[in-house]
Amino acid sequence: MKIKKYIQKLIDLVKLEREAEIEAMKEEMRALSPKGREKVGRAILDLKGKIVGREFEFLLVKYQREREIQTEIEVGDLVLISKQNPLLSNLYGTVVEKRKKSIVVALEFVPKWAQGKVRIDLAANDITFRRQIENLKKLSNFGLLALKFLLKKEKPRKSKFLYFDSQNKKLNKDQRQAVSLALGSKDFFLIHGPFGTGKTTTLAELILQEVERGKRVLACAESNVAVDNIVEKLYKKARIVRVGHPSRVSKDLKETTLSFLVQLHPDYRNVLKLREELERLKNLREKFLKPTKERKRGLSRSEILRLAMKGKTKRGISSEEIKRMAQWIKLDKEIQKVFRAVKAIENWIVKEIIKKAEVILSTNSSAALEFLENEIFDVAIIDEASQTTIPSCLIPLAKAKKFILAGDHKQLPPTIMNERAFELSETLFEKLIKIYPQKSKMLKIQYRMNEVLMKFPSFQFYGGKIKSFEKVKKISLKDLKLKRPNFDSFFNFILDFKKPLVFVDTAKIPEKWESQRESSTSRENHFEAFLVMEILKKFLKIGAKRNQIGVITPYDDQVKLIRSLLEDEKCEVKSVDGYQGREKEIIIISFVRSNKEGELGFLEDLRRLNVSLTRAKRKLIAIGDSKTLSKNKVYKSFIEFCKKVGGYIEV
Numbered sequence: 263m264k265i266k267k268y269i270q271k272l273i274d275l276v277k278l279e280r281e282a283e284i285e286a287m288k289e290e291m292r293a294l295s296p297k298g299r300e301k302v303g304r305a306i307l308d309l310k311g312k313i314v315g316r317e318f319e320f321l322l323v324k325y326q327r328e329r330e331i332q333t334e335i336e337v338g339d340l341v342l343i344s345k346q347n348p349l350l351s352n353l354y355g356t357v358v359e360k361r362k363k364s365i366v367v368a369l370e371f372v373p374k375w376a377q378g379k380v381r382i383d384l385a386a387n388d389i390t391f392r393r394q395i396e397n398l399k400k401l402s403n404f405g406l407l408a409l410k411f412l413l414k415k416e417k418p419r420k421s422k423f424l425y426f427d428s429q430n431k432k433l434n435k436d437q438r439q440a441v442s443l444a445l446g447s448k449d450f451f452l453i454h455g456p457f458g459t460g461k462t463t464t465l466a467e468l469i470l471q472e473v474e475r476g477k478r479v480l481a482c483a484e485s486n487v488a489v490d491n492i493v494e495k496l497y498k499k500a501r502i503v504r505v506g507h508p509s510r511v512s513k514d515l516k517e518t519t520l521s522f523l524v525q526l527h528p529d530y531r532n533v534l535k536l537r538e539e540l541e542r543l544k545n546l547r548e549k550f551l552k553p554t555k556e557r558k559r560g561l562s563r564s565e566i567l568r569l570a571m572k573g574k575t576k577r578g579i580s581s582e583e584i585k586r587m588a589q590w591i592k593l594d595k596e597i598q599k600v601f602r603a604v605k606a607i608e609n610w611i612v613k614e615i616i617k618k619a620e621v622i623l624s625t626n627s628s629a630a631l632e633f634l635e636n637e638i639f640d641v642a643i644i645d646e647a648s649q650t651t652i653p654s655c656l657i658p659l660a661k662a663k664k665f666i667l668a669g670d671h672k673q674l675p676p677t678i679m680n681e682r683a684f685e686l687s688e689t690l691f692e693k694l695i696k697i698y699p700q701k702s703k704m705l706k707i708q709y710r711m712n713e714v715l716m717k718f719p720s721f722q723f724y725g726g727k728i729k730s731f732e733k734v735k736k737i738s739l740k741d742l743k744l745k746r747p748n749f750d751s752f753f754n755f756i757l758d759f760k761k762p763l764v765f766v767d768t769a770k771i772p773e774k775w776e777s778q779r780e781s782s783t784s785r786e787n788h789f790e791a792f793l794v795m796e797i798l799k800k801f802l803k804i805g806a807k808r809n810q811i812g813v814i815t816p817y818d819d820q821v822k823l824i825r826s827l828l829e830d831e832k833c834e835v836k837s838v839d840g841y842q843g844r845e846k847e848i849i850i851i852s853f854v855r856s857n858k859e860g861e862l863g864f865l866e867d868l869r870r871l872n873v874s875l876t877r878a879k880r881k882l883i884a885i886g887d888s889k890t891l892s893k894n895k896v897y898k899s900f901i902e903f904c905k906k907v908g909g910y911i912e913v
Contacts, residue, residue: 303334319370397656452691456672550586626657674839757801
């Protein structure tokens with residue numbers, strides 16, 4: 263395919279996905295009552311707002327109510343604030359803090375109505391799609407080169423081993439080789455990092471080595487959490503600047519943000535003085551008459567100023583009113599002048615900071631921000647590249663002479679809502695590693711989990727190449743100093759410290775069947791939810807902490823069902839897709855599917871199974887109907903493996 267045609271195709275796909283996300287949000291707002299949308303966790307009603315401070319250039323508004331807030335809205339989410347109908351509002355903000363009965367939102371401006379009684383809705387982030395489309399329309403030569411490799415229009419150069427003196431002496435052989443080959447690549451390189459293999463640690467070493475060679479680095483990822491993980495590993499080891507909305511950055515890393523560094527700059531004192539002057543002028547302007555359309559009666563601003571000088575009236579407006587409007591206009595001009603001066607100083611400070619930085623870190627989308635527009639980097643490094651669409655990847659790639667992608671195409675790809683845009687789920691990382699396997703290096707030592715938990719995913723998805731780091735091979739619940747289980751034989755078996763992996767088979771239970779809510783495409787399983795709760799309670803009784811346990815399930819309705827049963831046990835319950843990149847000491851999986859037809863739905867995507875099985879460090883309990891699951895040979899093999907290691911029990 264020709265490059266121009268392919269770019270247009272990508273633009274069309276992004277537009278389809280953008281429309282689907284926005285329409286899905288609007289449709290839900292139209293279809294559900296306010297209480298219905300609150301019930302599914304995507305709205306918070308009956309809130310009252312109050313400005314509680316400022317964070318950098320944003321005003322912080324605390325929204326609270328008497329009853330407890332239970333919602334899926336998280337810190338860092340984009341939200342829409344409205345009086346009653348969110349479809350009629352365009353006031354967007356970012357969640358900064360979330361408490362039991364309050365939520366703090368960062369806003370650029372706060373209209374008076376937004377400090378009264380409002381509702382908050384989770385919003386679709388249209389900005390990300392717009393940035394992708396704009397970047398594709400004016401794609402740089404660096405971005406075009408990446409597409410030429412993808413479409414086999416250009417042949418990449420061979421990656422060579424380049425010697426380096428490692429700063430992190432704990433790197434294993436594979437990690438060192440990955441860094442060496444990435445340094446020795448002239449165009450691009452791919453680091454394949456399966457579960458727990460220290461992919462981000464490897465990238466941090468690579469970034470520091472590039473900096474040591476005098477290179478400027480742009481380091482990105484799809485999510486803020488992944489970017490923060492890189493920032494943590496580089497903190498105080500290089501001159502780094504974390505770009506993006508400060509509310510989306512981990513609180514511990516605020517001092518690495520561009521906003522924070524701007525305020526530390528000696529010239530920022532001038533900005534503060536000018537802002538004080540702005541406030542003074544705005545307060546003064548309030549004393550005069552704003553020239554609204556009704557008051558002006560067709561007069562222009564210059565006409566009002568002329569009439570005021572001559573003390574004349576016109577169109578039935580008194581000379582006093584004209585003078586008061588003229589004074590408002592003069593003060594407004596002064597305000598705009600001061601505001602431009604503030605922006606000019608801030609922009610100059612930003613350029614200074616960016617120029618001196620060795621590493622710029624941001625999400626893929628934030629790499630499109632205005633102050634990075636003309637910046638060129640020696641290398642762009644993207645983590646989570648196997649969860650990133652090609653249009654998203656191309657934003658940072660368009661700014662660098664070479665690129666390094668790190669990811670794992672054996673785990674879940676980006677989630678695409680529009681079936682017609684499904685092609686976007688094929689990532690640049692996945693496509694390039696298939697075309698140019700010689701341009702990649704796989705990390706093979708995992709540092710996360712007990713060896714028993716590792717074995718099945720290693721053989722099933724990675725050809726048995728993954729090995730355990732010596733110190734994690736035998737880790738177990740015993741290390742957490744929990745009490746010995748003292749329940750009936752069934753639960754004692756499930757919680758046994760010597761059994762890292764247990765499959766709980768519901769096949770012989772009459773209540774095992776899945777069900778479907780009215781007008782929902784998702785699935786739930788009440789018996790499995792009940793079992794999850796019982797196991798969870800037993801873990802808490804033997805001393806496990808809530809933050810050590812994660813419950814995951816492939817279906818959103820099962821997530822909602824389990825959350826509704828939790829009561830005081832506030833453990834983390836998420837979909838498999840929402841748990842990628844995470845880990846817990848103990849994981850409980852509910853597979854949900856149990857039907858006479860043996861239908862598995864999207865469980866058939868085995869990457870979902872891979873993610874599910876690789877989140878636990880010391881204990882994994884999987885609950886499912888072996889009869890239904892065994893219709894797929896890989897699930898059947900997994901159940902057989904559980905039997906082989908002595909971790910199988912029937913309900």
